[in-house]
Amino acid sequence: MSVTDRVIRIIAEQAMIEPSDVALTDTMQDLGIDSMGLVECIFALEEEFDITVPFNANEPQASDFDISSVETVVAGVERLVARQKD
Amino acid sequence: MKRVVITGAGTVNALGLNVPDTLEAMREGRCGIGALKFRDVERLAIQIGAQVHEFDETAHFNRQQLSLYDRFTQFTLIAAREALAQAGLEFSGELAARSGVVLGNSGGGMTTLDENYRSVYEEGKNRVHPFVVPKLMNNAAASHVSMEFNLKGPSFTVSTACASSNHAMSQAFQMVHGGLAPVMITGGSESMLCFGGVKAWEGLRVMSKDACRPFSANRNGMVQGEGAGVFVFEEYEHARKRGAEMLAEVVGFAMTSDASDIVMPSKNGAARAIAGALHDAKLNPQDVGYINAHGTGTAANDKTECAAVADVFGAHADRLMISSTKSMHGHCIGGTGAIELLACIMALRDGVIAPTIGYEEPDPECALDVVPNEAREARVEVALSNAFAFGGLNAVLALRRV
Missing domain, CATH: 3.40.47.10 (Thiolase/Chalcone synthase)
Structure with missing residues (x-):
């Protein structure tokens, strides 16, 4: 399963919808994921990929991890996974 | 009020x-x-x-x-x-x-x-x-x-x-x-x-x-x-x-602190809480028919609690019933008084006194009617619920039949 598919599976589970209903351009808000749900998503991504996501719930925008849409999250995870392999 | x-x-x-x-x-x-x-x-x-x-x-x-x-x-x-x-x-x-x-x-x-x-x-x-x-x-x-x-x-x-x-x-x-x-x-x-x-x-x-x-x-x-x-x-x-069904009336309470030991109970602290609840509810000792005991089953608690009850109630201590339902549902620590209040409600509303089960041998230091092993039918007007905590913090509630 690709990184994109794995990220979508985690986000879909959090949003309690089918992975096929998640579009790459969707925002967390579009998917009905609130701030608590987002923190749970990030935890699940860390567990799935064994990465540490630099995310502070106090200033989500200032974090070096773009959560503005599903595709930015995928890109962020890919970058962290690549960095981990270095 | x-x-x-x-x-x-x-x-x-x-x-x-x-x-x-x-x-x-x-x-x-x-x-x-x-x-x-x-x-x-x-x-x-x-x-x-x-x-x-x-x-x-x-x-x-x-x-x-x-x-x-x-x-x-x-x-x-x-x-x-x-x-x-x-x-x-x-x-x-x-x-x-x-x-x-x-x-x-x-x-x-x-x-x-x-x-x-x-x-x-x-x-x-x-x-x-x-x-x-x-x-x-x-x-x-x-x-x-x-x-x-x-x-x-x-x-x-x-x-x-x-x-x-x-x-x-x-x-x-x-x-x-x-x-x-x-x-x-x-x-x-x-x-x-x-x-x-x-x-x-x-x-x-x-x-x-x-x-x-x-x-x-x-x-x-x-x-x-x-x-x-x-x-x-x-x-x-x-x-x-609104015509609600009333299970029982809460008529008084008292809280006391032993101010003595972090784990050992005090007869005086317990007695002051029991007497305080009666006073708050404007009750005479003779009004009380049932006490749901703290009754933990430890050597220290049970004899101290019985001595406190004897002190407060005098001769009436031999006429009231006192049981510990912890023998059945265990000591539920921070939730225990709430679960035990159900036994007080059952005594007042249904006229059934929950027993102290597992009772095998009389203890001269606990010589009260502890309703051993079998529930009993009795009409009770007032019931008390005792709780004496580690840290010497005591709270007793008084309930009346409606």
């Missing part, structure tokens, strides 16, 4: 997952104590407890809720749903704004703590679920009750070890009695039957390895239980106007 009545009751404990089942078990003198079942139990010296089995949390809560509800919160919410369904109350507008929830609890989310300590210390993981803190905090149960039922008035958690529930219910009583709130949801819960929880208690060397036998000469310690008891305390006129 306003009169306060109980218009709803709910529970989850080892005797039953609701009030009718629990009262039936108390009437039959059934024992909820058995072999503990959880991870690493074989490493414990104490392997018995009154654990809640056959409880399927997924039948009551969805996945998202379960990520936020420790077992003590789950018990509380189920008990609160039962109590509020019986009371038939819904909260909106002014009623919601003024009504609140005060619950007793001692250990907080002990299972959550235990599981997460295990994962970071034993399994070496460096990451825990993001909701560990909101799940384990002692006020989680009270907060979730406030959210589920839209209670926007005074809400908090009281933590006084084994007297937590009685202190909480005393606070709730005071709020309704004083006119601060028309309705208060109150009681308490506890769930510390996990490896770390029982291991800590084991260290104190006060736990029995075989049974809880309060007041019996061969008693050898307490047995821990788990569960919740939740009640609706309502202002009398408010309840009367």
Whole structure:
């Protein structure tokens, strides 16, 4: 399963919808994921990929991890996974 | 001052997952104590407890809720749903704004703590679920009750070890009695039957390895239980106007501190609390027909409690009945007073006195009518509920038949 598919599976589970209903351009808000749900998503991504996501719930925008849409999250995870392999 | 009545009751404990089942078990003198079942139990010296089995949390809560509800919160919410369904109350507008929830609890989310300590210390993981803190905090149960039922008035958690529930219910009583709130949801819960929880208690060397036998000469310690008891305390006129069923009236309470020892009970502190509750309720000692004892089954508590009762009641001590239902549902710590209040309600409303089971040998230092082994029918006008906690903090409630 690709990184994109794995990220979508985690986000879909959090949003309690089918992975096929998640579009790459969707925002967390579009998917009905609130701030608590987002923190749970990030935890699940860390567990799935064994990465540490630099995310502070106090200033989500200032974090070096773009959560503005599903595709930015995928890109962020890919970058962290690549960095981990270095 | 306003009169306060109980218009709803709910529970989850080892005797039953609701009030009718629990009262039936108390009437039959059934024992909820058995072999503990959880991870690493074989490493414990104490392997018995009154654990809640056959409880399927997924039948009551969805996945998202379960990520936020420790077992003590789950018990509380189920008990609160039962109590509020019986009371038939819904909260909106002014009623919601003024009504609140005060619950007793001692250990907080002990299972959550235990599981997460295990994962970071034993399994070496460096990451825990993001909701560990909101799940384990002692006020989680009270907060979730406030959210589920839209209670926007005074809400908090009281933590006084084994007297937590009685202190909480005393606070709730005071709020309704004083006119601060028309309705208060109150009681308490506890769930510390996990490896770390029982291991800590084991260290104190006060736990029995075989049974809880309060007041019996061969008693050898307490047995821990788990569960919740939740009640609706309502202002009398408010309840009367809407035709609510009244289970019992709460007529008084008292709280005292021994100010002497962190674990050893004091006869004087207990006696002052019992006498204080009578005084607050404007009752004579002869009015009391039943006392639900703290009755832990330890050598120290039971003889101290009996001596305190003898001091306060004099000759009447030999005429009243006093039983410890901990022999059946175990010592549910911060939730125990709430679960035990059910026995007081059963005595007042149904005229059935729950027994002290496991009673085998009379103890001259506990020479009272402890209703040994079998429930008894009796008409009771007034009942007391005793709770004497570690730390020397005592709380006694007085209830009257309606």
